[in-house]
Amino acid sequence: MQVFRGIPTYNERPCVLTIGNFDGVHLGHQALLARLRHRAATLGLPSAVMTFEPLPREYFAQNDAPPRLTSLRRKLELLEAQGVNQVYVQPFNAAFSSLSAEDFIDRVLVRGLRARHLLIGDDFCFGKGRQGNFETLRAAGDLRGFRVEALDTVDLGGERVSSSAVRAAMLEGDMVHANMLLGAPFEVVGRVMHGDKIGRTIGFPTANIQLRQKTMPLSGIFAVTVAGGPLDHVPGAASLGVRPTIGDKLALRLEVFVLDFDGDLYHQQLRVRFWRKIRNEAKYDSLTELTTAIARDCEQVRQYFATGDNY
Incomplete structure (x- = not known):
């Protein structure tokens, strides 16, 4: 697996891309990554993940951010185990957080990473003030030549699988439930x-x-x-x-x-x-x-x- 620090100004080869924190790489993340691998294999392109360091909530609420499930190094290990070809670790800082939705699409998705197909979670928002969403991406993709696919939330026994749910189970001392949501100990x-x-x-x-x-x-x-x-x-x-x-x-x-x-x-x-x-x-x-x-x-x-x- 190739790991890159930051987003290139121009990617030599297009990719199939997903974006997120991927804290814990739980069952919901794993379902998204399985879809990513499938799309990448179908298109004959590398599968790529864009993630952030620090996490956005750590940047905006430094003293009140929830504890992480995984360090960056451990997250990269877990992503590699899921068969991801490339990971772009984007520093989340003032310059990046101030990008408008339009600039994010142009600089990151189109020119930087050359995303041919983009997979996102059903609650994905981006750009300054979280102004961009699935509809923003789909409209841009029609004009700029990439497809966008949103995956539904993974539900386990009536519960939405999320990093927050894993964290809550751990805080309650319920490792059996936390491990179930993670898909592994x-x-x-x-x-x-x-x-x-x-x-x-x-x-x-x-x-x-x-x-x-x-x-x-x-x-x-x-x-x-x-x-x-x-x-x-x-x-x-x-x-x-x-x-x-x-x-x-x-x-x-x-x-x-x-x-x-x-x-x-x-x-x-x-x-x-x-x-x-x-x-x-x-x-x-x-x-x-x-x-x-x-x-x-x-x-x-x-x-x-x-x-x-x-x-």
């Missing part, structure tokens, strides 16, 4: 870094996973599986949060205690899949109380995976 990928090694002193050495996001829509203690290095989807207990027992207002951290493993994981890149939330974070008065709580968490994780039909 929520996964965090990161390298194991050196930490303060407190877990080692209390008998629960943890892998400190480097996070590429300052905020996430979930926190607490989770039943997870871990893959990477010497591990092949091994059960573990993960803590995602700010460690209230250790300090005050610490940065978000993901720590994983891998069950029945005694080895060196430093600098390994691990993939942590979240299956079930065990409990919320809690502050304990001593490391002894914390140790007892971790032991209890690990036992619940063992019981969860002992059923054999969870992963």
Whole structure:
């Protein structure tokens, strides 16, 4: 998959294009991308995704934007897994956000990317003040030589599949529902870094996973599986949060205690899949109380995976 930073002034080859945030690459996104691949194969053109960094809501509401489901790097991984040929990562800034709908069509769609066929979600709007919509695009396409296709929302059990719905499920601690909407277990990928090694002193050495996001829509203690290095989807207990027992207002951290493993994981890149939330974070008065709580968490994780039909 080719990844480009920004939009070219002129694309050498036309493409079949879709545009969006694609946060989480959930089932709704996957349906759109499947249609994109089909159209691209039919026309003999590359499939292309245009996405944004930062996300528009992060630009307009920096202190009030919802936490992301995926970092940019993780999103690119997921798009590649969906068979996308090209991704254009457009910096969302003052200049871009001020483009009129007409300028967006001319500079981005027609000259920049040479979109031959454009697929959009049923709620897609664009241009300064969100002045452009499907009808705007269809009228422009008739004049400028590209077709526009809108896909209906994916419905799952009467619920609209969206990044907001996934985020809401995670905030409620319902990983089963969140994973259903995603179409796969929520996964965090990161390298194991050196930490303060407190877990080692209390008998629960943890892998400190480097996070590429300052905020996430979930926190607490989770039943997870871990893959990477010497591990092949091994059960573990993960803590995602700010460690209230250790300090005050610490940065978000993901720590994983891998069950029945005694080895060196430093600098390994691990993939942590979240299956079930065990409990919320809690502050304990001593490391002894914390140790007892971790032991209890690990036992619940063992019981969860002992059923054999969870992963």
